[in-house]
Amino acid sequence: MEESCGKCTPCREGVRHLYDILTDISGGRGREGDVELLESMSRAIMDGSICGLGQTAPVPLLSTIRYFRDEFDAHIRDKKCPAGVCKELVTYWIVEEKCPGCSLCLRVCPTDSIIGSKKVAHKILTENCIHCGACEDVCKFGAVVHG
Amino acid sequence: MTTVSVSIDGRQLDVPYDARVLDIAREQGITIPTMCEHEHLKPYGVCRVCLVEMRQGRRKKLVPACVYTFREPVEIFTDSEWVRETRKWILAFMLARSPREKSNSGHGGGARRGRAARQAQGNRRGQP
């Protein structure tokens, strides 16, 4: 997207649209029909662009659609990211059995969304959780998981 | 003067070598929409609104009518399904930038632009 020189319309405008729609999908704001929208837009961009940039920019997108169509559907329909990659779509929780209550995650949480006291298993309040993953990174016991 | 025998939308013509598709089409009364083309400017070929389908044997390609010139015997289709579909998207991309598209006002970023484009495309349905 940043590489487009901006000379011709399909590459300059179109690739940005593709990006916006993809961002929506990975943020759980995808809608039914978005995949088809991406495909037909991609076609027009590839056929209408002057140079190789616009002619090939949508290619990786089209191959991900071809081989990971079910992932797209999961994001759009179930608002789920099966691979646990899209930050906005995952939830974090603490496995009680593994948590010794060290309070490390509690202190590192930027939104104070983790409650609990020392030596007692902690809990993540999902309403305020911003899915930053800081708790998971800091936990020495592998008690924080996401999915 | 060398001429090339070509066809535009099924009409067989002998046109001067290096004649512009757009000019020949206009002579023939065939309308091809244009945007960045202007009589006082050098053809630039960037808006891609004037794309037409060029076929040569089994090879086919979309070419801008405002810069593409006849040098070989080719067939031109100014209104094929392929041309229409691509042109519609290009116009939609432009319309999505227009001030009337609220989604582009900066609020909420441009995240809705793709949909604006789709909407713009929908609104144009049925138009040439």
Ligand code: FES
């Ligand atoms: S009129 Fe703009 S590309 Fe031909």
